[in-house]
C-alpha cells in the first residue's frame with residue numbers, strides 16, 4: 001500500500017510513496033479536511049501530487065522520475081529494472097539483472113585469482129549481512145536479490 005493515512009487533529013494526512021522497488025521518494029500533499037473519508041482523501045492527495053502518476057487498477061503510485069511506470073507494460077515485455085544508485089560512465093542507471101551478472105563475474109574472477117582475504121569483526125559481518133538481507137528483500141525475485149541473499153548467508157557462515 002502506497003498511501004498512509006493518519007488522523008491526528010482536524011486534518012487527514014496522506015503520504016504518497018513511490019511504488020518502484022528501492023525508490024525512497026515520498027510526498028505529503030497538503031492535508032485534507034478530516035471529514036473526508038479515506039478513499040476520498042487518497043483521490044484528493046493524488047490530484048494534488050504534481051508530476052506523480054498512479055495506476056488505478058494496481059492502486060500504485062509513482063514519483064515524477066518513475067511516472068512512466070504507471071502505464072502497464074505490453075504483454076511479454078519485461079518492465080525496466082534500473083539500478084537505484086549505480087551509474088555507468090555516462091551517468092545512466094544500469095539494468096539490474098545485468099548488474100547482478102557483472103557482480104557475480106567479479107566473485108568468480110576473485111575465486112580464480114585467490115583474492116586477498118579481508119577480515120571483518122563479527123559485528124561488522126553481522127551488520128553487513130543484515131544490510132544485504134534488506135537489499136534482498138527490496139529486490140526479491142531478482143538476480144540482485146538472490147546475490148545479496150547468498151552473500152548474506154556467506155557472511156553469517158550459513159553457506
Ligand SMILES: [Zn+2]
Nearest residue numbers: 018023063066
Ligand atoms: Zn520513484
